[in-house]
Amino acid sequence: MTKSVKSNVNYIRSLIVSSIYHAGSGHPGGCLSCVDIVDYLYRYHMSYSFLDCDNVSRDRFIMSKGHCVPTIYAVFCDMEYISLSELKTLRKINSRLQGHSHRVAFPQVEVSTGSLAQGFSFAIGESLGLKLQGYSNNVYAMIGDGELQEGQIWEGAMFAAHHNLGNLCTIVDYNKMQSDDLNENIIKLEPLQNKWESFGWNVFNIDGHNPNQIREVFSAAMSKENQKPSVVIAHTIKGKGVSYMESIPSWHGSVKLTEEDCRKALKDLECTDNEIEVLMSA
Amino acid sequence: MLRSPDLVGKSQDSLREAFGKSLILLAEDYPSLVVLDADVAGGTGVHHFRKNFPDRFIQCGIAEQNMISVAAGMAETGLIPIVTTFAVFLLRAYEQVRLSVAYSQMNVKLVGSHCGLDVGPDGGSAQCLEDIAAFRAIPNMSVIVPASPIEINQATRFIIEHKGPIYMRSGRSPLEECLDNSYKFEFGKGKYLSRGSDLTIISCGVCTGRSIQVVKDLKELDINVELINMSTIKPIDQKIIIESAKRTSKVVTVEDHSIIGGLGSAVAEVLSEYHPTPLKRIGVKDTFGESGEPDELACKYGIDQVSIKNTIINWLKNETKG
Numbered sequence: 001m002t003k004s005v006k007s008n009v010n011y012i013r014s015l016i017v018s019s020i021y022h023a024g025s026g027h028p029g030g031c032l033s034c035v036d037i038v039d040y041l042y043r044y045h046m047s048y049s050f051l052d053c054d055n056v057s058r059d060r061f062i063m064s065k066g067h068c069v070p071t072i073y074a075v076f077c078d079m080e081y082i083s084l085s086e087l088k089t090l091r092k093i094n095s096r097l098q099g100h101s102h103r104v105a106f107p108q109v110e111v112s113t114g115s116l117a118q119g120f121s122f123a124i125g126e127s128l129g130l131k132l133q134g135y136s137n138n139v140y141a142m143i144g145d146g147e148l149q150e151g152q153i154w155e156g157a158m159f160a161a162h163h164n165l166g167n168l169c170t171i172v173d174y175n176k177m178q179s180d181d182l183n184e185n186i187i188k189l190e191p192l193q194n195k196w197e198s199f200g201w202n203v204f205n206i207d208g209h210n211p212n213q214i215r216e217v218f219s220a221a222m223s224k225e226n227q228k229p230s231v232v233i234a235h236t237i238k239g240k241g242v243s244y245m246e247s248i249p250s251w252h253g254s255v256k257l258t259e260e261d262c263r264k265a266l267k268d269l270e271c272t273d274n275e276i277e278v279l280m281s282a
Numbered sequence: 283m284l285r286s287p288d289l290v291g292k293s294q295d296s297l298r299e300a301f302g303k304s305l306i307l308l309a310e311d312y313p314s315l316v317v318l319d320a321d322v323a324g325g326t327g328v329h330h331f332r333k334n335f336p337d338r339f340i341q342c343g344i345a346e347q348n349m350i351s352v353a354a355g356m357a358e359t360g361l362i363p364i365v366t367t368f369a370v371f372l373l374r375a376y377e378q379v380r381l382s383v384a385y386s387q388m389n390v391k392l393v394g395s396h397c398g399l400d401v402g403p404d405g406g407s408a409q410c411l412e413d414i415a416a417f418r419a420i421p422n423m424s425v426i427v428p429a430s431p432i433e434i435n436q437a438t439r440f441i442i443e444h445k446g447p448i449y450m451r452s453g454r455s456p457l458e459e460c461l462d463n464s465y466k467f468e469f470g471k472g473k474y475l476s477r478g479s480d481l482t483i484i485s486c487g488v489c490t491g492r493s494i495q496v497v498k499d500l501k502e503l504d505i506n507v508e509l510i511n512m513s514t515i516k517p518i519d520q521k522i523i524i525e526s527a528k529r530t531s532k533v534v535t536v537e538d539h540s541i542i543g544g545l546g547s548a549v550a551e552v553l554s555e556y557h558p559t560p561l562k563r564i565g566v567k568d569t570f571g572e573s574g575e576p577d578e579l580a581c582k583y584g585i586d587q588v589s590i591k592n593t594i595i596n597w598l599k600n601e602t603k604g
Contacts, residue, residue, distance in 0.1 A: 056360055103386050112386040115377055118351045122382055125355020133359060155345035159352065
């Protein structure tokens with residue numbers, strides 16, 4: 001289908017919603033909140049080639065909040081690395097598009113996930129491995145806010161600062177919500193900036209949906225003089241772009257989208273009638 | 283400093299000490315080799331590596347979950363990480379082993395010291411009696427349990443050369459060398475240490491040295507034992523188990539591990555499926571250990587030389603009656 005002139009990220013959001021609709025289950029809220037950053041990193045920022053995915057000297061993006069891997073699949077689809085018909089095999093048998101990423105099934109997703117915080121430590125290991133071998137590439141790890149409740153995150157935060165991993169940039173997709181409720185009603189995270197600073201990290205705060213702030217923060221965070229690891233606290237909106245999902249925790253998932261849900265979401269995301277039919281069709 | 287004769291595992295070394303010395307010799311041949319430690323280098327034998335190769339020694343602090351996933355990430359960049367800590371603390375990071383290492387097929391080597399009652403005075407919390415069972419259950423994982431300094435020297439080279447996730451047991455107590463200098467470790471193969479037609483004993487780890495003595499004791503009673511050292515628990519050598527069981531019709535397993543899920547279970551799985559044979563599993567009987575010297579504990583829990591011999595004699599009597 002021909003891409004319309006509207007913003008890329010809304011089209012990617014449409015791909016996410018329709019893939020989760022076809023899957024019959026998935027986590028739309030957190031997938032929609034992190035799109036802008038994931039798309040920016042893959043499309044404009046990282047030194048990365050889909051076809052050369054085992055090149056050691058590549059930048060790496062690690063989606064540690066692995067239930068949001070549909071965002072990566074959708075970005076890959078929009079960049080024409082995978083087809084729309086393959087995107088619709090998400091979570092289906094014999095598909096490489098596993099519900100949580102599996103690096104053996106699909107090496108380009110970089111990491112296997114499904115248990116929070118492990119991707120973060122995996123990214124730290126890659127950063128250290130690259131540094132020890134003299135590579136100058138960077139590693140970007142996206143973690144969820146609820147994920148910060150895992151003890152392993154803080155084990156890794158101490159480790160990365162101790163080993164001066166200036167080639168590591170972590171992004172917290174801070175949509176303020178997790179599976180059951182607001183973070184602050186589950187286990188509160190604030191003061192979040194102070195926590196990371198006291199662990200020895202450079203901390204940046206941005207609006208995670210603002211393209212200018214996204215562009216500027218990664219060039220600032222990854223300056224070559226960096227000795228410390230950096231964390232970008234990206235303030236985002238869960239379910240961004242879909243009116244009935246925005247800031248409602250129950251859309252964290254895993255949810256089943258009805259046909260009506262999906263059509264309404266695609267409308268909200270400014271899809272044309274023709275686009276909606278293509279995205280809805282099996 | 284390198285390749286000094288002092289840095290070769292030898293008789294009276296513990297398995298952890300022999301393992302630590304082997305790493306020094308191998309580090310020169312394998313520049314991608316790195317060692318990860320969780321503040322127990324003195325206890326796992328990797329203090330030798332830390333001293334000789336400080337740049338390739340990664341201190342992870344007391345944070346095993348992060349250590350395992352970090353190792354997986356390092357492996358992704360082409361390094362060969364050897365992760366070392368007490369076996370029970372590897373269990374603490376069991377799910378990281380499952381996802382970050384095994385499910386992802388990352389080339390990470392786990393070496394657990396402080397296994398079985400052999401740990402001694404630290405007590406039941408530190409005596410890992412479930413590690414073989416736990417790691418054997420994970421797809422893509424191999425499990426190796428060397429019997430002596432000579433064997434762990436060879437097995438350490440193997441785990442570095444082999445591509446894929448492996449768990450290897452070392453051990454805490456000094457061990458008399460029980461294998462000949464001509465012994466050759468082979469991954470996935472059991473090795474006959476004696477031949478006989480009355481009974482098969484299959485052993486691993488510190489129980490192999492004891493079983494060698496038991497074979498001599500039983501010989502005096504005119505019982506000819508076929509002893510197999512089964513240092514690879516997964517993949518298990520089905521062929522040698524079936525071959526020997528056909529010859530002797532009676533099999534005993536001996537291990538410093540729970541009788542649930544370890545060597546005994548692995549052998550039982552093979553025999554019950556392919557060649558049903560009377561089997562006696564000797565090991566720790568679904569209980570935790572306690573403080574004490576390793577030889578006292580082995581005696582109390584029935585896995586020292588005398589208990590192994592007596593258990594076998596009594597079992598044979600009952601089997602004959604049967």
